[in-house]
Amino acid sequence: MRVSTRGEYGVRAMxxxxxxxxxxxxxxxxxxxxxxxxxxxxxxxxxxxxxxxLVKSKRGALGGYELADSPANVSIGEIIRVLEGPITPxxxxxxxxxxxxxxxxxxxxxxxxxxxxLQDSMTQxxxxxxxxxxxxxAYRLEVAE
Amino acid sequence: MRVSTRGEYGVRAMxxxxxxxxxxxxxxxxxxxxxxxxxxxxxxxxxxxxxxxLVKSKRGALGGYELADSPANVSIGEIIRVLEGPITPxxxxxxxxxxxxxxxxxxxxxxxxxxxxLQDSMTQxxxxxxxxxxxxxAYRLEVAE
DNA sequence: TTCAATTCCTACGGATTTAGTCGGAAATGA
DNA sequence: TCATTTCCGACTAAATCCGTAGGAATTGAA
Numbered sequence: 001m002r003v004s005t006r007g008e009y010g011v012r013a014m015x016x017x018x019x020x021x022x023x024x025x026x027x028x029x030x031x032x033x034x035x036x037x038x039x040x041x042x043x044x045x046x047x048x049x050x051x052x053x054l055v056k057s058k059r060g061a062l063g064g065y066e067l068a069d070s071p072a073n074v075s076i077g078e079i080i081r082v083l084e085g086p087i088t089p090x091x092x093x094x095x096x097x098x099x100x101x102x103x104x105x106x107x108x109x110x111x112x113x114x115x116x117x118l119q120d121s122m123t124q125x126x127x128x129x130x131x132x133x134x135x136x137x138a139y140r141l142e143v144a145e
Numbered sequence: 146m147r148v149s150t151r152g153e154y155g156v157r158a159m160x161x162x163x164x165x166x167x168x169x170x171x172x173x174x175x176x177x178x179x180x181x182x183x184x185x186x187x188x189x190x191x192x193x194x195x196x197x198x199l200v201k202s203k204r205g206a207l208g209g210y211e212l213a214d215s216p217a218n219v220s221i222g223e224i225i226r227v228l229e230g231p232i233t234p235x236x237x238x239x240x241x242x243x244x245x246x247x248x249x250x251x252x253x254x255x256x257x258x259x260x261x262x263l264q265d266s267m268t269q270x271x272x273x274x275x276x277x278x279x280x281x282x283a284y285r286l287e288v289a290e
Numbered sequence: 291t292t293c294a295a296t297t298c299c300t301a302c303g304g305a306t307t308t309a310g311t312c313g314g315a316a317a318t319g320a
Numbered sequence: 321t322c323a324t325t326t327c328c329g330a331c332t333a334a335a336t337c338c339g340t341a342g343g344a345a346t347t348g349a350a
Contacts (some may be wrong), residue, residue, distance in 0.1 A: 001148060003234045003260070005309065012256060018238065027325065041310050046185060047327075060318020076259065080146075109235045109322040110283045114221065115148070121266040122146065129259060130159075138255045145195060150338065172296065186339050192298075204297045205347020 007081040009037050010045045015081050018071040019133035019138065025057070025064030045083060054084040064134065072130035077123060087123055090115045151228040154182050155190045159224050161218040162200065163276035164283065170202070170209030190228060197227040216280055222271035232268055235260045 012035045020026055028046060033037040046065055049055045056068045067074065080087060086094045093115055157180045165171055177184040179237060191210055194200045201213045212219065225232060231290045238260055 001146065001151075001232050001234065002236075003146060004307090007146075007236060011259075014257065025325095029325080038310060038314080040280065043326080043328095044310085050327095058318085059316075059324095061322095061324045062319060063317085063325045065326090082146065090153060091147075104337060109183065110279050110286065111160065113282065114156075114279065117164075117274070118267060118270045121270045122263060125259075125263045125266045127247050129262070134255050134259065137258065141255065170296095171297095174296080185340060185341080188297080188299095189339085196332060202297060203347085204345075206293095206295045207295045208346080210297090221322090 001089075003080065004084055005041075006045055007034065007041060008051065008055055010083040011079050012037070013042060013045065013101060014049070014054070014067070014074065015134050017065060018069050018074075021067055021071055025062070025066050027064040030064070034078060035121050037061065044080045048082055049079070051144050052078075054078065054082060067131070071135055074131045075127050076129045076131075076134075077126035086128060088115075090124075092118055146234075148225065149187075149229055151190055154180065154187060154226045154230040155194065156221055157182070157226050158187060158190065159199070159203055159212070159219065159276060160279050162210060162212050162220075163280050166212055170207070170211050172209040175209070176205035189210070193227055194224070199223065199227060212276070219276045220272050221274045221276075221279075222268055223272060232264065232271060233260075234263050234267075238264055261266075 010119050016031050016034055017026060028043055029039055031037075032042050036114060046055060046057070050057050050065075053068055055065045057063070064078070077087060088094050090112075094110060094125050148284050158176050161176050161179055161239075162171060173188055174184055177187050180187070191202070195202055198213055199219060201275050202208070207238045221230060235257075235278060237257060258265075
């Protein structure tokens with residue numbers, strides 16, 4: 001029931017970009033240092049996020065990454081799906097492939113309904129939290145000091 | 146963000162026992178066949194559940210397993226914790242060991258709060274669903290036919 | 291007493307996933 | 321021209337997952 005480092009680092013990187021939105025491209029090296037994460041590893045994650053259209057990149061000197069959309073339009077769920085695949089506790093919720101004594105009759109499957117409830121509760125949080133929400137929370141914590 | 150087969154099979158086995166509660170010990174072999182799961186593998190899971198006090202066993206001929214408590218007193222969360230460890234998206238929620246730029250200041254950690262929200266939404270479902278709930282759902286689906 | 295059924299225990303192993311590393315090619319601004 | 325930076329493909333060590341193997345101990349029944 002864990003988020004992998006792909007998801008966790010990815011969210012942190014995107015949050016970092018959100019905090020610095022509007023300031024032009026941020027170099028991977030900068031993000032990696034701030035987030036204390038392997039640069040090469042983060043590079044792979046950024047590639048996936050770029051291909052998914054969540055960030056845009058600029059090559060060469062003074063290049064870097066920035067959000068492709070405003071922080072309010074990027075949910076944590078999107079980021080995690082790009083980096084980890086579907087958010088689901090069990091495969092049978094996303095693939096319709098039936099197997100075992102339960103998922104052959106999905107509507108009647110008591111266990112499947114349980115996992116569906118769990119999935120819904122997870123996506124409820126992840127899809128309704130945006131980078132802008134996190135940014136505002138960070139601001140609140142700062143001024144509360 | 147997946148439940149492992151340990152958790153999934155374990156919940157299925159416990160659900161199986163709940164459906165047959167009060168009928169004396171059920172043999173591992175019977176459960177394994179009904180659930181279409183490796184007997185030897187399930188045996189390991191039952192050992193963990195037994196040591197945690199969730200099932201009681203009887204050895205020898207006519208032996209088997211049965212719930213140690215009534216289905217209404219066994220939550221899905223308990224089962225999963227026994228088989229998979231703490232229910233948490235990231236380690237820093239359970240271990241107090243700080244590491245990285247965030248978890249050194251847990252209260253101020255925006256990301257940590259996000260994972261906490263996610264954890265809460267998951268445990269909300271898993272700790273408030275009992276084997277008795279599943280049993281009743283199964284009954285309802287059956288009579289609705 | 292014998293025997294089949296069953297739990298109990300320890301160890302091992304193969305496949306997959308995770309979490310990176312490595313080395314260089316291509317683009318860009320100074 | 322050159323330092324900086326993204327881009328790309330391959331590789332790998334370690335951990336985790338998902339079991340398997342083999343046998344000892346216990347129990348009820350014939």
